Amino acid sequence: MTAAESAGLPGPAADRPEQSDRPGRPERPQFRYVEELVRHELGRTLGGPRGMVEAALPFVGFTAAWVLSRALYPSLGVAVGIAVVLAVVRLVQRSSLKFVAQAVVPTAIAAVIATRTGRAEDVFLPGILYNGALAVVSLLTVAVRRPLIGFVVGAALEDPTGWIRDRALVRMSSRLTLVLAVPYVLRFVVQLPLFLAQEVVWLGVAKVVLGWPLLLAALFVIGLLLSRGRTPIEESERPVG
Secondary structure: HHHHHHOOOOOOOOOOOOOHHHHOOOOOOOOEEEEHHHHHHHHHHHHHHHHHHHHHHHHHHHHHHHHHHHHHHHHHHHHHHHHHHHHHHHHHHHOOOOHHHHHHHHHHHHHHHHHHOOOOHHHHHHHHHHEEEEEEHHHHHHHHOOOHHHHHHHHOOOOOOOOOOHHHHHHHHHHHHHHHHHHHHHHHHHHHHHHHHHOOOHHHHHHOOOOOOHHHHHHHHHHHHHHHOEEEOOHHHHOOO
């Protein structure tokens, strides 16, 4: 599958299937440029502002409850309760649980760990390790010219590895992966010392400040990068040399 086909662009007349050959399947948006394609797929993958807020709310609730009570289990109850409410709202609205899972799953894991150890700071340990792992993976994929964002876009286009042959997509994905790696690195570098120092309140503050605000800043930079580019998708089909 070529990049043009993946993006839903029409190919030569002889190769283009009629609309009736694929009944019931929604049409993929039409794109002229690589940058438009990447911007669209990243927006779908990240879930927009609502998905980012949902991921942060349980930990905001935990931190607020901890400041007020200094009690682990009531604070965990607030965090888990918020996550459950978010899931119920999604179910009532009959919307996808894909993005609310960003809140429910980490909250559940954190609750299990903290209840076993009895230490409030352990609520933040899974997130710290997760961001550290993502930082390492992101940088490694760029180093071996298989940037992480390329796999995200490829999976969305139902061609997970075809983008590797597209020189423009590899270059673009490398730049975007480096931008998205910055929040992962900062979260790990800032939060790990706070965890080791058992600074629960500051961990909560860092979790919020370095969460969706930092991600929005990274997305703003990505938007600037994508808005400057005008790489025709047809030209991106040249194999990587």
